[in-house]
Amino acid sequence: MIGFFRSSPLVRPHMRSLIKHAVSGTVVGVTALLAACNPTTLSGPGFGTGTNQPLTIAEPTGEVLGSGSVRVALLAPISAQGIFGQSGQALRNAAAMALQDYSSADLQVIVKDVGQNTSEASQQASKALAEGAQLVIGPLRSDAVKRAGMVLKPAGVPMIAFTTDTGAAAQGVYLINFSPENDVERIISYAASQGKRSLAAIVPQTPYGNIVEAALRQNAARYGVRVMTIENYKSGNQPDPFGLQNAAEQIAKLKDQIDAVFVPEAAAAVSAAQLLAGQGVRNKSVTFLGTGQWDQPTITREPMLDGAWYPAPPRVLRNLDGRTIGFDSFARRYAAQFGSEPPRVASLAYDSVILAAALVAQAGERRFAADTLTDPNGFIGFGDGFFRFRRDGTSQRSLAIMQISKGSSSIVSDAPMSAAGLPK
The missing domain is CATH 3.40.50.2300 (Response regulator)
Incomplete structure (x- = not known):
């Protein structure tokens, strides 16, 4: 090594x-x-x-x-x-x-x-x-x-x-x-290891969103997670509230069939969680999944995201x-x-x-x-x-999994410190 x-x-x-x-x-x-x-x-x-x-x-x-x-x-x-x-x-x-x-x-x-x-x-x-x-x-x-x-x-x-x-x-x-691909691989593989088998996703209509969606489909298939729906919204300086509302409504129809909701873009995470809660999809019944973009206080302070997981480099x-x-x-x-x-x-x-x-x-x-x-x-x-x-x-980076709890986040899965801890 x-x-x-x-x-x-x-x-x-x-x-x-x-x-x-x-x-x-x-x-x-x-x-x-x-x-x-x-x-x-x-x-x-x-x-x-x-x-x-x-x-x-x-x-x-x-x-x-x-x-x-x-x-x-x-x-x-x-x-x-x-x-x-x-x-x-x-x-x-x-x-x-x-x-x-x-x-x-x-x-x-x-x-x-x-x-x-x-x-x-x-x-x-x-x-x-x-x-x-x-x-x-x-x-x-x-x-x-x-x-x-x-x-x-x-x-x-x-x-x-x-x-x-x-x-x-x-x-x-x-x-x-x-990279976004690293984020997706880490969070989906961890979610699968914790028994998550069926998810919905809310992904922006952007080049970043396209990369994330492709990585999500690839890794979900690899780790045995069923993607029930991928809902899109327009993203800019502020995410499109109508697109997020529509996404929440569509996901709510599947709330009895999913155990996780993936929202990669930090700018949409809080609004999406609140809108989903209004539709009866709450963090008590599903686990919210994010990306490294979530590693910021505005995300961890949101009560509707308590219990959520996201990948982040070890600090x-x-x-x-x-x-x-x-x-x-x-x-x-x-x-x-x-x-x-x-x-x-x-x-x-x-x-x-x-x-x-x-x-x-x-x-x-x-x-x-x-x-x-x-x-x-x-x-x-x-x-x-x-x-x-x-x-x-391209590269593979070591990422920890963070869990949000009561306004802060802590590590629930350490970042691997050798090649043995990374996917092949």
């Missing part, structure tokens, strides 16, 4: 040697990736000292983080307006944190601002290639990922991107974020020495250094840089080869737990 954090006694001494300095009395456990077996010999252009690297490598332009010999690029929308710009800056900050924590990393991160215009992503990807980047981390938006991928894939340089749109994934374009993890890691720990440290709460995606940037640095330390010339990045045993990140990349570029 390969992991950022690992409890095997075979690697424990090595891991201790890589634990870094203490911050405010709490050890920041940043370790290299560790392999339990020798990696296979890999070949192909664009990795390590691949033959398609430019003969003359240009000096990097823009901000450079770190001073190692291996160069990777971070594509982030730093100058974009609004939330995208804020997220872009957070990605840069998280990358800087990672290199501070992993101070021995033989890594140099060249920061490329892709701004607001998606065409800038391809231009900055080209600059990254010319400047000798062997791996690209980012960008954030799906269209920017696709643009950058068109430049990087022919050059054989892999990318670890942050979009949740699995349509942007491809061989060599790996998505590290949490608190333990490393091999029993110290606390995970997003909450990362967020506290980020806020202390940068003066603001990080967006959820920031920890993924942190883990991506640590992953790159650790692979440089462990895998030599094979560090960014496909078989290294897609090791089926996966990785354990500091911020968000276990994950692994598939060869098609």
